[in-house]
Every structure is written in C-alpha cells, then in structure tokens.
Amino acid sequence: MSELFYSIQGESTFAGMPCVFIRLAGCNLRCSYCDAAYSYEEPGRKVSIDSLLDFVDEYPATMVELTGGEPLLQAGSLQLLDRLVARNRTVLLETNGSLPIADLPAGVHVILDVKCPDSGMAASWLPDNLTAIRRRAAQRPNGTEVKFVVSSLLDYRFARDFIREHDLSTHAPVLFSPVRSRITPAALAAAVLQDRLPVRLQLQLHTLIWPEQTRGV
Template identity: 40%
Template structure:
C-alpha cells in the first residue's frame, strides 16, 4: 500500500487489516449504471478507504466504515448472487493488495470482472482479463495532480477511461487530454457530468462541437433511485 505523506491518515483504517483480508464497505446486486456495461445486472464489491478527496465525491461513506472479511468470504458472497458481471469499486480498491488475487479468483470462476479505479495507483499488476475503468481526474475534482500518467502505457484496448466533468474548464481539459494522448483511438472513452453541476445538455453541446468520437454517459442509478441512496 503506497500513500503520499499528506494522505497517510486517509488510509489508516487499513493498518489493522491482516494480510490476505479485505476491508469491505458493502456487497450488493444492482444494475450497472455507468461504462459500456451500463444497464446490465452487476454485483458490486465496494471496498473501504480512498486516499483521494474529490470535491464532488458521492461515496464518502466508504472512506472509513467497513467490515473485515477474508478473501474467501468476499469471493463466496459475490458468487452467491450468480451474476455474470462483478465490479470492484470503492473507495479505492487498489489500496488493498488482496483485491488483486480476488479479481483473479473471480475471473477464474468465469465472471466478467470490472475494476473502477481513480487512476492514482499502478494498474499494471491487475489480471489482464479484468476490464479496467480508470478515472482521469479533471481540475475541478481537486485531485488532478494525482493522475498517474504512466498507467496510459499499461491499459489495454478493452479498458475504459472516464472523465467526470463539473465545468467548462473540466471539459476543455478533458478534450485537450484526449487529443494529446490519442485516447479516443486507444481506449473506450467515457464522459459524464457531476450530478447536479454541469448539465447533460451542456455536455452534449460541448461534445458535438468538439468532433471527438467518445461516449457520453449518465449515472443511470441516480435517475432510477434517489441520488443519495446506498446499495443500489
């Protein structure tokens, strides 16, 4: 587990987790609300603790509260739903070393496995069968300087890069980044708005004017349920 000195206190809850175990916030069955897998039934394994503090974060409840579980118990609970699609999310899953073999276990069990990660931690050790959905943090997140750009050389064509847009400044930064790194030629690129900030209509207009061939997405679950609802 690696953390910058200024974020050490944020990962403190993991210090008491024995090797091989995980600190899990929740495991539940719902409908995938984002990515190219949106709309499909999905089991979500949400880990506890994140070392970033994006100003618009919608899951601060996962920063500290969780249950210690063995990897075998997490695997059994995820498989018990008998769902083909499983996502590891957080928090930040890659802060917990046992997440890596857990994802391999799920792949070996025949599941399609998604990893949602902030992009602040190396994705190289992730099983190549896993579909990585990696954020690149825009300026208004407050965490833009944490983007680990070396990850772009590790991601696979089947992986996805996500930008969360809170303002026109964010959009301009995202569009410049996509062009500078040819992201739309290399990966699935997803753009969505911070819920309640920049509007979906704004994003559509910016996207169409840009000429970029990338995918706009809505957070489907926030339109189905209350945006503050948990376990959905």
C-alpha cells in the same frame, strides 16, 4: 470492505446490466463531488476473500465490479480479482488513476478515471498508466475504458485536450460523466458535439432509477 450489493450497473460501457458490487473501504483521494464518501469516512469491515466469493455466488449475474473508495489500496485486491476471473465472471475494476494498473490480471476490465481540475485531484494522475492503457489495448481490445467526471466547461476542455494530446480514443473507449449538480447533461452534450469528440456521454443510470437511494445501488 464497505458494502456488498446486487444492482443494475449504472455506468460504463456495461450500463444497464445486472451486477454484483464489492465496494472496498478507504481512498487516497478526496474528490470534491464524491458520491461514496462513506467508503472512506466510515471504518470498513474486515472480510475474507472466500466470504466475498460466497456472496458473489449467491447471485445469477455473471458480472462483478470491484469499486471503492479506491480498491487497489487493499492488499488482497489483486488476489480477489484473480479468483473472480478464474470463476469465469466478467470482472470490472473501477480505479481512480493514481495507482498503477500495469500488473492487473489481463482478464479484468479496467474503468480508469482521469481526474479533472474541479475534482481537486487532477495532480494525482499517474502518467505511467498511459503506457499501461496502450499495452492492455494491444493485448485485449476494449479491455480498458477511461472515464472523465466533468463538473464544468473548464473540466470539459481539460478532458478534450487530454484525449487529443494522448490520442486516447484510439486505445480505449472514453466516457464523459457530468456532475449534474454543476453542469447539465445538455451543456456537456453540446460541447461534445461541437468539438466532434469520439466519446460516450453517460448518465448515472442508478441515480435515475433510484433517485432517493445513496447506498446499495
């Protein structure tokens, strides 16, 4: 485990809502823009699932997000997700798209990254996850969303073409998140509007509320 905190959900279709975050340590990717590199650069702490559940229970929020790093690398992540769902929580999982999501509990809301070229990790995408997205959409509409972190117009065109090739927005909400040090939200918005893409443009709300804080938000 890297860190535990209670904050405002800064991204996704749940942005703005209070949420308990469980950030697990370790990641199999090294994205160029990573804003949580400490989750794999620093050693994590070994904690029990029961202690994590006790932490979650301290807060009134019904929403819990499991994030990283890459949380699915941890052997106990599926059991933790199962137990959170059993507690009638709204359970979010943020995962980087390189590991299979087919066997995740149906009650988990999956936020699935597709890495763009400027991340340096585009080759990590697991194609089988497209089938899983469609299957999960049939079982639980809007239970999965797909995120593209966009650093440039090259990334934008990659994301646009990926969405069109796989008819992605038919099966899941699609979100574009600009790397603001590399592309302005206005430039990304203009491209989305010009191409009439059925996507949601999102900004990291927590970075606007707490611009000086890099952890615990």
